[in-house]
Amino acid sequence: LVLVAMAGWSFLLRGRIRTAIIVLLIGSWMAVTGIAAFNGGVGAPVVVTYPMIVILVGLVISSRAAFAVAAVCVIAIVSFVLAESSGFLPSPPPIFPALRGVVHAIVLVLSATLAATFVRAYTDQLDELRVVSSELAQRTMEMDASRADLHRAQAVAKVGSWVYDLVTDTMHLSTEACRVFDVPEGTTGSYDTYLVRTHTEDRDAAAAAWRAALDGAALDYEHRILVGKTIRWVRLRAEVEFAPDGTPLRAVGVSQDITERKAAEEEIRRLAFYDSLTGLPNRRLLHDRLQQALVSSTRNGRKVALLFIDLDNFKTLNDTLGHDVGDKLLKKVAKRLTACVREGDTVARLGGDEFVVVLEDLNEDLYEAAAHTKSVAEKILATLGQPYDLAGHHCGSTPSIGIALFADDQTTIDDLMKRADVAMYQAKDAGRNTLRFFDPEMQAVVGARLALEADLRQGLAQGQLLLHFQAQVDGSGRVTGAEALVRWQHPQRGMVSPAEFIPLAEETGLILPLGDWVLTTACNQLVAWARQPATAHLTLAVNVSARQFRQPDFVTQARDILADSGADPRKLKLELTESTLLEDIEDIIAKMNDLKALGVSFSLDDFGTGYSSLSYLKRLPLDQLKIDQSFVRDILTDPNDVAIARTIVALAQSLGLSVIAEGVETEAQRELLANSGCHAYQGYLFARPLPTEAFGELVRRA
Numbered sequence: 001l002v003l004v005a006m007a008g009w010s011f012l013l014r015g016r017i018r019t020a021i022i023v024l025l026i027g028s029w030m031a032v033t034g035i036a037a038f039n040g041g042v043g044a045p046v047v048v049t050y051p052m053i054v055i056l057v058g059l060v061i062s063s064r065a066a067f068a069v070a071a072v073c074v075i076a077i078v079s080f081v082l083a084e085s086s087g088f089l090p091s092p093p094p095i096f097p098a099l100r101g102v103v104h105a106i107v108l109v110l111s112a113t114l115a116a117t118f119v120r121a122y123t124d125q126l127d128e129l130r131v132v133s134s135e136l137a138q139r140t141m142e143m144d145a146s147r148a149d150l151h152r153a154q155a156v157a158k159v160g161s162w163v164y165d166l167v168t169d170t171m172h173l174s175t176e177a178c179r180v181f182d183v184p185e186g187t188t189g190s191y192d193t194y195l196v197r198t199h200t201e202d203r204d205a206a207a208a209a210w211r212a213a214l215d216g217a218a219l220d221y222e223h224r225i226l227v228g229k230t231i232r233w234v235r236l237r238a239e240v241e242f243a244p245d246g247t248p249l250r251a252v253g254v255s256q257d258i259t260e261r262k263a264a265e266e267e268i269r270r271l272a273f274y275d276s277l278t279g280l281p282n283r284r285l286l287h288d289r290l291q292q293a294l295v296s297s298t299r300n301g302r303k304v305a306l307l308f309i310d311l312d313n314f315k316t317l318n319d320t321l322g323h324d325v326g327d328k329l330l331k332k333v334a335k336r337l338t339a340c341v342r343e344g345d346t347v348a349r350l351g352g353d354e355f356v357v358v359l360e361d362l363n364e365d366l367y368e369a370a371a372h373t374k375s376v377a378e379k380i381l382a383t384l385g386q387p388y389d390l391a392g393h394h395c396g397s398t399p400s401i402g403i404a405l406f407a408d409d410q411t412t413i414d415d416l417m418k419r420a421d422v423a424m425y426q427a428k429d430a431g432r433n434t435l436r437f438f439d440p441e442m443q444a445v446v447g448a449r450l451a452l453e454a455d456l457r458q459g460l461a462q463g464q465l466l467l468h469f470q471a472q473v474d475g476s477g478r479v480t481g482a483e484a485l486v487r488w489q490h491p492q493r494g495m496v497s498p499a500e501f502i503p504l505a506e507e508t509g510l511i512l513p514l515g516d517w518v519l520t521t522a523c524n525q526l527v528a529w530a531r532q533p534a535t536a537h538l539t540l541a542v543n544v545s546a547r548q549f550r551q552p553d554f555v556t557q558a559r560d561i562l563a564d565s566g567a568d569p570r571k572l573k574l575e576l577t578e579s580t581l582l583e584d585i586e587d588i589i590a591k592m593n594d595l596k597a598l599g600v601s602f603s604l605d606d607f608g609t610g611y612s613s614l615s616y617l618k619r620l621p622l623d624q625l626k627i628d629q630s631f632v633r634d635i636l637t638d639p640n641d642v643a644i645a646r647t648i649v650a651l652a653q654s655l656g657l658s659v660i661a662e663g664v665e666t667e668a669q670r671e672l673l674a675n676s677g678c679h680a681y682q683g684y685l686f687a688r689p690l691p692t693e694a695f696g697e698l699v700r701r702a
Contacts, residue, residue, distance in 0.1 A: 003027075004023065004024060004027030005024070007023050007027065008020045008021075008023045008024040008027070011023060158176070158180065158256055158257035158258075159176060159254050159255070159256045159257075160173065160174050160175070160176035160177025160178065160179065160180045160181075160254065160255050160256075161174045161176075161177060161252075161253070161254050162174060162177045162252075162253060162254070162255065163250060163251070163252050164191070164238075164250060164251040164252075164253075165249075165250050166214075166240075166248045166249055166250055166251065167249060167250070169190045169191055170188055170189075170190065171188065171189045171190060171191070171193070171194060172188055173187060173188075173189070177254075177255055180232075180234060180255050180256070180257045181194070181197060181225065181234075181255070182197075182225075182227040182228070182232075191210075195207070197225045197226055197227075198223055198224070198225055198226075199223065199224035199225060199226060199231065201224070202223040202224050205221065205223065206221065206223050209221045209236075213238065213240050213251070214240060214248050216240075216242075218239075219236065219237065219238040219239070219240065219251070219253065220235075220236070220237045220238075221235075221236060222234070222235045222236075222258065223236070232257060232259050233257070233258045233259045233261075233262040234255050234256065234257060234258065235255070235256045235258045236253060236254075236255050236256075237253055237254055237256075238251045238252060238253020238254070239251065239252055239253065272284065273285035273288075275348075275349040277327055277330060277331065277349075278330055278331055278333075278334035278349050279334070280334050280338075280347055280348050280349045280355075281346060281347075281348040281349075282348065282349065282350075283348070283350050283351070285348065286346065286348035286350070286356055286358070287413060289346045289348075289358060290304075290306070290346075290358060290413050290416070291413060293346075293358060293360045293406075294406055294411070294413065294416075296360070296361075297360075297406055301364045302360075302361050302362055302363070302364055303362040303363065303364065303366065303369035303405055303406060304358065304359065304360055304362065304405070304406040305358070305359040305362060305369065305370075305372075305373040305403060305404070305405050305406070306356065306357070306358055306359075306403070306404050306405075306406070306416050306417070306419075306420045307356065307357040307358075307359070307373070307376070307377055307380070307401055307402070307403050307420065308354070308356055308401070308402040308403075308404075308417070308420035308421050308423065308424040309337070309354070309355040309356065309357065309380065309384075309399045309400070309401050309424070310353060310354050310355075310399065310400050310424050310428070311329075311333065311353035311384075311397055311398075311399055312397065312398045312399065312400055312428075312432040312433060313397070313398075313432075314326065314329070314352075314353035314397065315353075317329065317395060317397065321390070321393055321395070324391070325390045325391055325393055325395075328390045328391060329388055329390055329395065329397060330349070330353065332388055332390075333355065333384060333397070334347070334349065334355070336380075336383045336384055336386075337355060337357060337380065337383075337384070339383070340357075340376065340379050340380050340383050341357060341359065341376065342359075344360060344361065345357065345358060345359050345360060346358040346360075356417075356420075357376075357380070359372070359373055359376060366405065369405060370405060370437065373403055373405065374403075374435070374437075377401050377403060377435045378435070380399065380401065381398070381399060381401065381433065381434070381435060384397065384398065384399045385397075385398050385399075385433065398432060398433035399433070400424055400427035400428045400432050400433065400434065400435075401423075401424065401427055401434070401435040401436070402419075402420045402421060402422065402423030402424025402425070402426065402427055402435070402436055402438065403420060403423055403435060403436065403437045403438065404416050404417075404419035404420040404423060404437075404438040405437075405438075419438040420438065422438060422439075423436045423437055423438040423439070424436070426439065449504065452500070452501065452504060453504055453508055453510070455490060455493070456488070456501055456504065456505065456508075456510055457510065459488055459490065460510065460513055460514060460517065464488060464489055464490060464491070465486055465487070465488050465489075465514070465517060466486075466487050466488075466489060466691070467484050467485065467486060467487070467518065467521050467522065467525065467692070468484075468485045468486075468487050468689035468690055468691055468695075469482040469483070469484060469485070469525075469540075469689065469690055469691075469692065469695040470482060470483050470485060470682060470687060470688065470689040470690070471682070471686050471687040471690075471695070471698060471699075472539075472541070472660060472680065472681070472682045473680070473681055473682070473686050474679060474680055475674060475679035475680070477686070477702070478702065479538070479686075479698070479699050479702050480537070480538070480539065480680070481538050481539035481540060481541065481571075481573070482538060482539075482540055482541070482695065483540075483541040483542075483543075483575070483682060484518060484521075484522045484525070484540055484541065484542050484543075485498065485689045486498060486502075486514070486518050487689075488501055506545060506547065509547075511545045511547055511548060512547065512548055512551070515544060515545055515548040516548075516557065516561075518542060518543075519542055519544075519557075519558065519561055520561050520565065522540050522542045522572070523561050523562060523565035523567035523572065524565050524567070525540065525692065526538075526540050526565075526567040526568065526571050526572065527565055527566050527567050529696075530567075530568065530571075532696070534696075534699055534700045535696060535699050535700075538571065538699065539571050539572070539573050539601075540571060540572060540573065541573040541574075541575050541603060542572065542573070542574055542575065543575045543577075543605065544574050544575065544576060544580075545577075545580075546576075546577060546579045546580040546583075549576060549580050549588070549591065550580075550583070550584070550587075554591060555591050555594045555595060558595060558600070559595075559598060562598065562600075568599070569595075569598040569599035569600045570599040570600075570601070572599075572600050572601070573600070573601045573602070573603055573623070573624070574595070574600060574601070574602050574603070575602075575603045575604075575605040575626065576602060576603070576604060576605060577604075577605050577606055578604065578606065578607070581616060581620070585616050585619075588620075589619060589620060589621070592620065592621045592622075593621055596621050601623040601624070602620075602621065602622050602623055602624070603622070603623060603624035603625070603626050603660070604617075604620075604622055604624070604625050604626060605626050605628075606626065606628040607625045607626055607627060607628060607648060617655070618655060622655075622657055623657060623658065624652075624657055624658045624659065624660060625648055625651070625652045625657050625658075625659050625660075626659075626660050626661075626662055627645055627648050627649075627659065627660070627661040627662065627673075627678065628662065628663075629661075629662045629663020629683070630663075631644050631645055631648075632645070632661050632662065632663040632664055632669055632673070632683075633663060635669055635672055635673070636666075636668055636669060636672065642672065642676070645661070645672075645673060645676050645678065646676045646677070649676050649677040649678050650677070653677065658680065659677075659678050659680065660678070660680035660681065660682060661673050661678050661680070661681055661682070661683075662681075662682045662683060663682075663683050664681045664682065664683030664684075664685050664686070665683050665684045665685050666685060667685065669683075669685070670685060
């Protein structure tokens, strides 16, 4: 007992409370049982204390500990019983019946308690099992839900997972992977099964990617697979697992259906590099192909030709029949152009009615290459010149073609395009429906024209322009007014002729800022004349271009200029040409009436040189007709000019308009015009265009 107590105390000091309790209980029981055995055999005390010890252990520690204690006790009891029956221990003394009954009752109670303890322990175990089973079922449901979510996510992303056993050559596919590869769900295939569905053009690349992956490289590539008669794009990504010795064991990866993405990428590429109307390459793709063609030509010496094609009178057709018909024509032209060239050549649309054809791999000899190019261009002329059936409209359309050849390493894409463009305009000037090769002399003219345009822009900004004034006189020779004529005093070129820079301004749009400057300067001059008695009566005629007059805000601009300058609108006369009347006559009349309401008068310049409908003429709020100098120049020798001049005078008188003749250089011309009824003149007979001060001196002398 002392040893048992010491052992139990030792475990208690080390904090092992459960072990101490078991040692104390079992050790005490064995000591008592041993004492009882050597003093009269194994009897009731042993039997009674046995279940008590087991119950205490079960209650205090755990049912598992109770089972262990029970096993030890059973072994000890059996040992004592065997020892007693073998005579090693003395026989037990007789026990009184009453005591035996009490002992049996106690044993029954304790046995029942022990049974209840074991039942409770079993029930607890069942409860724990139920809890575990419930948790397992819950987790199974969660896993099923997660698996379903994964399937839905894979379906939405079109990503299917798979595992490929490299040892057994077996591939297991998820539900979505089966859909991607268009195989029944649950299909188990091999590498060959996968490869046979790969597009024939992609099989070598796929096999190479797998070989690289088995050597340790990442597996990530895009390829096409065959799904029935359709093609599906798939992106495959995977990781290969290796054994410690480097042997590949299996690959785990995903396959994503990227067909829609590829279609979107192709659409983006089409929009970026192809014309949306005709489907031909656009300017960007043309530039790329030209760059490749020039590099190839530099390397192999074979020539490249560029044909710049512009449809003649396309704007007229577009405006007359509508943009829908114009679009149909452009589509048919694109098809015909494509049919005229080889498969390796390029047909592109720059925009509007402009097309470009690039002929590659021509003969190394320049003249042979030019001859072949001319043959193709003539074929294009003949093909595009055939009639077109456009939504019931039978129309004709012809092209003008400019050709430039890439002949040296120094030629750039921009140079080639500019040369072909220049040649195309040469074809236009030659009567259209023809072709022209680039002429270096023409390029020099174009270069000079571009330089003149740049100088004109700079001249406008730096105030190099000025106004000269040519006198207008009545029948008595009295100066009644003047026409403002713009001049350009260039610092290097000197005085530049209006015939040289006015058409350029019209083409480039510079006529708008130039016209604003002329009108503003003229109004300021009227104000200056109004301050001098000798010039206060003068009117001033200002030429207005058709493009300037058609601007929506022209009336507002003119009104603002008059208001800002303080000029008398009644002294301002705007000269319009007949070309102004060719478009939107109602808008022209409305603008003229608005300005007439301010006091501004109008003169129709160069009358008789263009086309003016008499029905329009009588509706226009004009004040004056101006006989063009082309009729005055030969009026003394050409009876037709005399008749035209007299007709214009009669027409003006019938419409209640005044009339003035320009270009009068001799007294004989003046007398003939006076006899024809014209009593207002302008020309060198009276005065040349003069600067401001010289013109003022002329008026004062008169």
